[in-house]
Amino acid sequence: MQITAQxxxxxxxxxxxxxxxxxxxxxxxxTGHPGGSLSVCEILVSLYFHQARLNxxxxxxxxxxxxxxxxxxAAPMLYLALAEKGFFPYEEIDTLRDFETRLxxxxxxxDTPGVELSTGPLGLGLSxxxxxxxxxxxxxxxxxxxxxxxxxxxxxxxxxxxxMSAVKFxxxxxxxxLDWNGVQLDGTTADIMPTGDIGAxxxxxxxxxxxxxxHDLSALCAAYDEAASVKGVxxxxxARTVKGKGVSFMEGKNTWHGSPIGDADYQTAIAELA
Amino acid sequence: MAKSIREAYGDALLACGRENPDxxxxxxDVSGSTKSSTFKKEFPDRFFNxxxxxxxxxxxxxxxxxVGKIPFANTFAAFISTLGLLPARAFGSYSKLPVKLMGAxxxxxxAFDGPSHHSVEDIAIMRSLPNFKVYVAxxxxxxxxxxxxxxxxxxxxxxxxxxxxxxxxxxxxxxxxDGKGRVVRxxxxxxxxxxxxxxxxxxxxxxxxxxxxxxxxxVDMFCIKxxxxxxxxxxxxxxxxxxxxEEHSVIGGLGGAVCEALGEAGAGVPVxxxxxxxxxxxxxxxxxxLAKYGLDxxxxxxxxxxxxxxxx
Numbered sequence: 001m002q003i004t005a006q007x008x009x010x011x012x013x014x015x016x017x018x019x020x021x022x023x024x025x026x027x028x029x030x031t032g033h034p035g036g037s038l039s040v041c042e043i044l045v046s047l048y049f050h051q052a053r054l055n056x057x058x059x060x061x062x063x064x065x066x067x068x069x070x071x072x073x074a075a076p077m078l079y080l081a082l083a084e085k086g087f088f089p090y091e092e093i094d095t096l097r098d099f100e101t102r103l104x105x106x107x108x109x110x111d112t113p114g115v116e117l118s119t120g121p122l123g124l125g126l127s128x129x130x131x132x133x134x135x136x137x138x139x140x141x142x143x144x145x146x147x148x149x150x151x152x153x154x155x156x157x158x159x160x161x162x163x164m165s166a167v168k169f170x171x172x173x174x175x176x177x178l179d180w181n182g183v184q185l186d187g188t189t190a191d192i193m194p195t196g197d198i199g200a201x202x203x204x205x206x207x208x209x210x211x212x213x214x215h216d217l218s219a220l221c222a223a224y225d226e227a228a229s230v231k232g233v234x235x236x237x238x239a240r241t242v243k244g245k246g247v248s249f250m251e252g253k254n255t256w257h258g259s260p261i262g263d264a265d266y267q268t269a270i271a272e273l274a
Numbered sequence: 275m276a277k278s279i280r281e282a283y284g285d286a287l288l289a290c291g292r293e294n295p296d297x298x299x300x301x302x303d304v305s306g307s308t309k310s311s312t313f314k315k316e317f318p319d320r321f322f323n324x325x326x327x328x329x330x331x332x333x334x335x336x337x338x339x340x341v342g343k344i345p346f347a348n349t350f351a352a353f354i355s356t357l358g359l360l361p362a363r364a365f366g367s368y369s370k371l372p373v374k375l376m377g378a379x380x381x382x383x384x385a386f387d388g389p390s391h392h393s394v395e396d397i398a399i400m401r402s403l404p405n406f407k408v409y410v411a412x413x414x415x416x417x418x419x420x421x422x423x424x425x426x427x428x429x430x431x432x433x434x435x436x437x438x439x440x441x442x443x444x445x446x447x448x449x450x451x452d453g454k455g456r457v458v459r460x461x462x463x464x465x466x467x468x469x470x471x472x473x474x475x476x477x478x479x480x481x482x483x484x485x486x487x488x489x490x491x492x493v494d495m496f497c498i499k500x501x502x503x504x505x506x507x508x509x510x511x512x513x514x515x516x517x518x519x520e521e522h523s524v525i526g527g528l529g530g531a532v533c534e535a536l537g538e539a540g541a542g543v544p545v546x547x548x549x550x551x552x553x554x555x556x557x558x559x560x561x562x563x564l565a566k567y568g569l570d571x572x573x574x575x576x577x578x579x580x581x582x583x584x585x586x
Contacts, residue, residue, distance in 0.1 A: 062342070109340075109369045117340065118369040124361050127330040131337020131345070134322065135298070138343070161330035169322065 003050060003221045011049055011217045015041050018080040019246045020273045023261065025076060025096050027269075030260040032097060032105075035250060037077040039181040039214070039241040040148060044069075046220040047146055047177075048081040056086035059113045065143050066132055068117045070125020071150030071179060072106040073258070079103050079112070087114030123156025125149065126176060130166045133174040133234075144228070145174045152184030155193045160205070166234040167206035175227040176207075176236040179214060181243035185257045199238050207236050214239025247272055279436040280378060282414035284309030286421035287346060291317050294425055298338050300324055302331045302349040307437070308378040310348040332358035335373045336365030344372065344425055350384065351377030351393035351434055355400055366430030367403040374424045375400075375432045380410070381470060381521030382564065383437035388557035393434075394550050398526025400432035401499050407452075408499040410434045410469040410520070410528075415444040416496060423452060434470065438560055441474025443494065453500040461491030464582055465509035465516050466574060469495050469528050471564075472519035472548065479574040490578060498528055503535045510541040515585045517546040517577045521569050524549035546581035548573050 003011070018041055026032040047067050048054070055061040069078045076096055083090040088102065095101040102111045106120030116132075119125050129147040136143050153159060166174055178198065182189050189195050199209045208230040212223045220239065227235035243257075244250025247269045261269065277285070291297045291313050300322045305311040314321040324331045328349050335345035347354065354362075354375050366373045377396055384391040401408050407429050411417040417435065424431050443458055450456060458473065459480040466476040473494045480490035491513055493505060510516055516536065518529035529547035536545060548568060555567050564570045 066341075117337075118364055121360055121364050124329075124333045124364055127333030127361070128337035128340070128365065130330075131334035131339075132341050133337070134334075135338040135341035135343045138298070138320065139341070158327075158329045158333065161324070161327035162333070165322075165324050165327070165330055165334065168325075 003218055007050065008217055011045050014045050014049060014084065016273065018045065018077060020270065021080055021093060022076050023247065023266065023269045023273065025093055027261040027266040028094070029097050032076050033073040033258045034261065035183065035243040035253070035256040036071060036150060036179065036181065037074045038245045038247060038250065039243045040071070040074045040077055040179045041245065042215045042217055042220060043148055043177050043179060043239055044077055044081045046217050048085050050221050051224045052146065054085065056114065059087060063141065063143060066116045066145045068119070068125050068129050068145065068147040069107055070119055070147055071122065071153055072119030075105065075107050078107060082112070082114040085114065088112070122150065122153040123158040126159050126162035127165065129174055130162050130169065130171055133171040134169055137173060143173070147174065147176045149176055149178050151178060151180045151182065151189050151195055151198070152192070154195050154198065163202065163205045163207065170232050171234045172231050174234045175224065176234065178236060178238050179241050180239055181241045183243040183252060183254045183257070185254060187254050202236050206233055208233050210235055210237045212237050212239045214241035215245060276439050276442050277414050278439045279411050279414060279417055280307070280309045282417040283376070283421065283435050284312030286418040287313045288316060290421055290425050291320070294344065296342060296344050297425060298322065298343045298345050300331045300335055300345060300347045302326055302328045302353070304349055304378070308348040308376065310346070328353045328357035329361055332373065332375065333361035333365065336361055336371045339371040339373050344374065346374045346376055346424070348376045348378060350391060351380040351396045352391055355393065355396035355432070359399060362406070362430070363403055367405050370405050370430060372428050373430050377432060377434040379437045380434040381436065382555050382567070382569070383560060385560035385563055386557050389554035392555055394523045394554065395526065396434060397498055397520070397522050397528065398530065401526065401531065405430060406499065407431045409497055411436065412470055412473040412494050412496045413440050413443040415442070415446050415448050416450065418446070419448065419450050427452065436471065438471070440471045441478065443474055443477065450496070453497050453502060455493045455495040455497065455502040455505045457491060458494050459490065459492035461489040462513060463489045464578055464585070465491040465493060465513045466519055466578065467493045467495050467506065467509065467516060467528065467532055468519035469498065470521050472521055472569065472574065475571040476519050476574050479571045479578065483575065483578060495528055498531060501531050501535060506532055506535045507539050507541060510536055510543045515544050515581050517548060517574065517581050519548035519574050519577070522549050524551055544581050544584035546577040548577045
């Protein structure tokens with residue numbers, strides 16, 4: 001469903017709130033991954049607050065849609081969305097990566113309400129999502145599975161094994177979203193392991209590909225609808241994003257994949273996000 | 275002639291599949307070998323052949339488990355315990371999703387394919403994963419119980435099967451207790467703690483040695499994890515010497531597990547370990563390989579004699 005200007009404003013406000021809180025928490029903790037959390041912000045906000053049918057009062061509701069953050073290092077942004085949604089108290093974000101916290105360094109189903117799959121080791125989320133989607137289909141469920149991949153993650157061969165399987169088994173209740181920020185830990189994807197024409201690759205594997213601006217909330221919401229309308233094959237939304245989006249000195253920089261935020265940088269970032 | 279372990283497995287999977295619609299079966303292009311094809315024939319809609327993609331299969335199994343299915347993932351033990359290890363660790367071990375990883379062609383049973391396809395380290399690998407339960411089928415009747423147990427017990431599991439026929443130990447329909455070894459021969463002088471095909475060989479060895487007046491107890495330790503430490507310590511106290519026997523490296527498998535239990539308890543009894551001595555085998559006829567690499571009845575007899583000689 002096309003979002004209204006009013007809803008878009010609401011979602012944009014959430015993105016702004018989450019970005020500020022993310023920088024606050026990662027600065028306070030001196031650990032965690034800012035770059036990939038900032039790039040995936042609009043994707044998570046559009047899924048959690050517009051698209052997905054979820055039930056925070058009953059996190060295990062069988063009818064719920066499943067959101068899988070395969071690029072698990074963006075956990076801080078996932079936790080912000082889950083907390084805002086009501087899966088746990090918002091203040092709990094301040095326990096990120098703490099000793100004995102429910103908010104582990106990477107998403108953990110047994111610890112955190114609302115987390116659908118424990119991720120962190122890259123390359124496994126898509127395959128697991130195919131299993132989820134096929135299991136839901138066996139039950140006649142109308143639930144959809146949304147799986148967020150990183151582009152560095154595409155280096156992992158299992159992603160392509162999962163991609164083949166999704167097509168073979170006609171998992172059209174599965175929508176992958178690629179957080180295509182072009183940067184991985186050691187450098188740009190072009191330098192570290194060129195991914196080439198990702199759209200052509202997924203299309204060659206038989207996927208329905210939907211190009212999209214990954215920071216445009218309206219475009220993302222429209223893409224989820226388009227994916228739902230295509231039957232018989234899985235869809236992937238190729239969401240072009242900027243690593244570190246919203247903090248000028250972090251944008252496009254691999255050095256901000258997982259670096260602690262110093263006090264001076266923190267002040268600059270918060271000023272930009274005001 | 276008894277059924278092979280893989281045939282017993284295929285039959286058991288089908289029987290359970292008829293009773294429980296939540297069972298789904300995955301295979302990595304070896305369903306004719308693993309006998310998951312038996313299930314496929316009757317339930318094609320609940321069967322997923324993922325091609326030669328073991329990590330993908332194991333991760334998909336976890337996805338099925340996360341939506342309430344009971345997924346049996348099938349391929350050779352050598353591959354599911356290696357290529358399947360990362361998803362087994364991330365989703366089964368860490369998240370406790372109840373994946374049922376079935377290691378076909380365990381040990382040297384894929385004899386002619388050679389060491390690339392033998393599995394001599396799978397028990398050690400899978401035993402090290404927190405929350406995983408680990409079993410080794412010791413005969414055909416027990417294989418049926420193991421499949422039923424895998425359906426009923428909501429834990430991630432690794433079950434090692436075999437391509438071959440094992441000596442029969444139990445009557446059809448026999449049931450077992452999880453985490454409890456089974457004494458298959460009573461004895462006073464020494465205990466052989468075995469799993470898999472070596473359990474049958476150990477029983478035969480005990481029968482032979484009885485003719486010489488030796489009283490050898492044989493324990494079928496089909497459940498490697500959780501381990502029946504209580505029974506192991508009782509055997510140590512009552513018989514004063516232990517031999518372990520498995521179709522696996524002597525490092526990290528049943529022998530390693532038993533030594534851990536004895537060492538931690540300060541049991542202080544002589545121990546002999548029958549297994550591959552930190553090496554790979556080669557291709558050839560199964561029975562010849564078992565003999566050459568010290569994994570047969572004769573190897574158990576030799577180990578019993580050597581260990582008894584160390585008994586004070």
